[in-house]
Amino acid sequence: MISYLASIGVTIGIYALLALGINVAWGLTGMINLGMAGFFALGAYASAIATTSGELPILIGVVLGFIFAAGGGLLLAAITFRLRGDYLAIITLGFSESVRLFMTNEIWLTRGPDGISDIPGPLRGELTPRDFNLLYLGLMIVVLIVVVILLRNLANGPYGRALRAIRDDDVVAAVAGKPVGRLRLEAFALGAGLLGLAGALFGHYHSYIAPDMFLPLITIYIFLALTAGGPGNMLGAVLGAALVVAVLEGTRFVHDVIPGLSIVQVAAVREITVGLLLILALRFRPRGLVPERPARSSELGLSTPRRNR
Amino acid sequence: MELIPQLLVNGVLYGSLLALPAIGFTTIFAVLRFPNFSVASIATLGAFAGWVANVPLGLPILVAVVAAFVISGIVGVLADDIVLRPMRPYGALTTAIASIALTVVLENMIRFGFGNDLRGYDLPLVRDWRFLGIRVGPQQLENLVLATIIMVLLFVFLRYGRFGKAMRAVADNPQLAALKGIPSGTVTRLAIFIAMGLVGVGGILQGLGTAIDPLTGFRFILSIFAAAVVGGLGSIPGAVLGAFVIGIGQELSLVILDPTYKSAVGFLAILVVLIFRPEGLLGEKRQ
Numbered sequence: 167m168i169s170y171l172a173s174i175g176v177t178i179g180i181y182a183l184l185a186l187g188i189n190v191a192w193g194l195t196g197m198i199n200l201g202m203a204g205f206f207a208l209g210a211y212a213s214a215i216a217t218t219s220g221e222l223p224i225l226i227g228v229v230l231g232f233i234f235a236a237g238g239g240l241l242l243a244a245i246t247f248r249l250r251g252d253y254l255a256i257i258t259l260g261f262s263e264s265v266r267l268f269m270t271n272e273i274w275l276t277r278g279p280d281g282i283s284d285i286p287g288p289l290r291g292e293l294t295p296r297d298f299n300l301l302y303l304g305l306m307i308v309v310l311i312v313v314v315i316l317l318r319n320l321a322n323g324p325y326g327r328a329l330r331a332i333r334d335d336d337v338v339a340a341v342a343g344k345p346v347g348r349l350r351l352e353a354f355a356l357g358a359g360l361l362g363l364a365g366a367l368f369g370h371y372h373s374y375i376a377p378d379m380f381l382p383l384i385t386i387y388i389f390l391a392l393t394a395g396g397p398g399n400m401l402g403a404v405l406g407a408a409l410v411v412a413v414l415e416g417t418r419f420v421h422d423v424i425p426g427l428s429i430v431q432v433a434a435v436r437e438i439t440v441g442l443l444l445i446l447a448l449r450f451r452p453r454g455l456v457p458e459r460p461a462r463s464s465e466l467g468l469s470t471p472r473r474n475r
Numbered sequence: 476m477e478l479i480p481q482l483l484v485n486g487v488l489y490g491s492l493l494a495l496p497a498i499g500f501t502t503i504f505a506v507l508r509f510p511n512f513s514v515a516s517i518a519t520l521g522a523f524a525g526w527v528a529n530v531p532l533g534l535p536i537l538v539a540v541v542a543a544f545v546i547s548g549i550v551g552v553l554a555d556d557i558v559l560r561p562m563r564p565y566g567a568l569t570t571a572i573a574s575i576a577l578t579v580v581l582e583n584m585i586r587f588g589f590g591n592d593l594r595g596y597d598l599p600l601v602r603d604w605r606f607l608g609i610r611v612g613p614q615q616l617e618n619l620v621l622a623t624i625i626m627v628l629l630f631v632f633l634r635y636g637r638f639g640k641a642m643r644a645v646a647d648n649p650q651l652a653a654l655k656g657i658p659s660g661t662v663t664r665l666a667i668f669i670a671m672g673l674v675g676v677g678g679i680l681q682g683l684g685t686a687i688d689p690l691t692g693f694r695f696i697l698s699i700f701a702a703a704v705v706g707g708l709g710s711i712p713g714a715v716l717g718a719f720v721i722g723i724g725q726e727l728s729l730v731i732l733d734p735t736y737k738s739a740v741g742f743l744a745i746l747v748v749l750i751f752r753p754e755g756l757l758g759e760k761r762q
Binding site for chain 2: 442
């Protein structure tokens with residue numbers, strides 16, 4: 167039971183990281199990233215390949231996962247940042263499908279549809295499965311705390327204010343002298359990097375990854391987490407992730423409530439539930455469970471405006 | 476080996492399948508200014524509506540195509556009214572995300588009812604025709620003719636009918652159109668009905684060549700988006716041109732690429748066009 171709860175905790179942690187990654191781009195700058203599955207996969211594969219075929223330490227693999235995904239994000243954003251948001255939506259969706267095709271086909275590198283197995287996890291050999299789950303949960307919590315603190319400082323500092331200014335009105339931000347293009351690229355790449363980090367941690371936890379694990383459906387889960395938690399809000403992203411995992415785990419019991427459904431139908435009911443919840447969340451809670459507070463001028467360090475004569 | 480001519484012919488045939496849903500996607504973009512990702516499940520819906528008419532009900536394929544058009548159109552309008560329209564004040568991107576959620580819901584409703592099994596249509600088995608070493612399936616030719624007829628009808632309807640003018644007016648400036656007494660709500664609904672109907676027809680035509688399952692629509696949305704973006708988002712003639720560019724491009728890519736990468740060609744085409752000509756081949760220039 168403890169092992170089960172710990173594994174749910176790890177899943178929540180990974181979803182929370184994904185939500186935070188999306189949040190940097192979407193919640194703070196209003197840039198949409200529908201290619202989440204692609205960056206998630208990129209991080210997972212980079213780290214898995216580095217630590218299996220490459221025989222590098224796990225920590226380096228995880229860092230590589232971050233770097234590869236961030237680099238991919240930078241490239242995509244650089245191509246589209248002059249265009250309106252709808253193009254980024256289509257491009258990122260196409261990117262994630264292309265990544266999946268690549269992972270399926272380049273068997274020499276990724277072992278194709280069979281996936282990569284025996285990905286090392288920290289102390290996996292020395293610990294019982296239960297202790298391993300608990301250790302990993304602990305690691306996950308540490309990573310999350312560090313990421314949340316870093317992002318919070320970023321979001322509340324001058325950098326975050328500049329990003330939110332771009333989200334709310336990029337023309338005004340540009341007139342105010344903010345380097346809109348560069349900030350957008352950086353925020354998007356940072357977000358993509360966090361998605362890659364989540365992917366790397368996902369791979370080392372499960373010890374096995376395959377292209378089928380990175381379907382676009384996960385984008386819906388994470389947007390639900392983010393919308394329910396409140397876009398632009400770091401803590402909300404974590405709460406939202408917990409909510410989504412609760413829904414996903416809860417719908418496993420649909421079978422007990424409505425007997426006679428096939429496995430396919432139970433899975434369909436789960437996806438319908440998640441889809442409907444996202445629609446309802448978008449419609450009735452556009453600011454989430456933990457809304458972003460409008461900044462007060464005293465917090466911005468402006469105090470009362472003074473006249474200079 | 477007549478490889479290149481054969482690939483060109485295949486490309487034109489595939490392009491004609493892509494053109495209808497690409498017109499649908501781009502029309503909705505022109506009128507409502509958001510990428511409606513629910514075209515994936517609507518294409519699947521069209522394929523399944525046609526299958527129900529054709530196999531359990533035993534109706535001819537032509538009737539099945541009409542059924543696909545009508546059912547997809549109606550569901551498209553209802554889904555927009557219930558789910559997407561209330562989302563529009565929150566902005567185009569929120570609406571786009573909602574349209575993904577919508578597509579997940581619709582696709583899984585189909586999966587709930589029909590399962591994941593592959594289903595085929597009730598078609599007579601016919602031998603492929605050969606001209607000068609080029610092989611063409613009669614069904615593919617029928618699809619090409621059907622798609623062409625639908626496109627010509629649509630063109631005439633939009634170019635010369637009052638509706639086409641009203642739709643362009645609403646797309647240009649909804650407030651101004653309303654001031655002129657154009658019922659923009661009705662025009663928008665009719666535009667969505669036609670657009671989603673075409674997406675549904677695209678779904679069934681795609682299914683006729685192979686078999687269908689709940690992922691039928693999803694598998695070819697990347698090519699649909701690519702066609703619309705390459706042609707210029709919001710431009711109907713652009714979507715047709717884009718569909719043939721993508722169709723032929725995907726087939727010609729077989730000369731150098733593994734067939735499994737076919738759908739990634741669409742993605743590459745989007746990137747190339749966005750780098751060199753962001754407004755698309757026939758799109759309007761933006762400031």
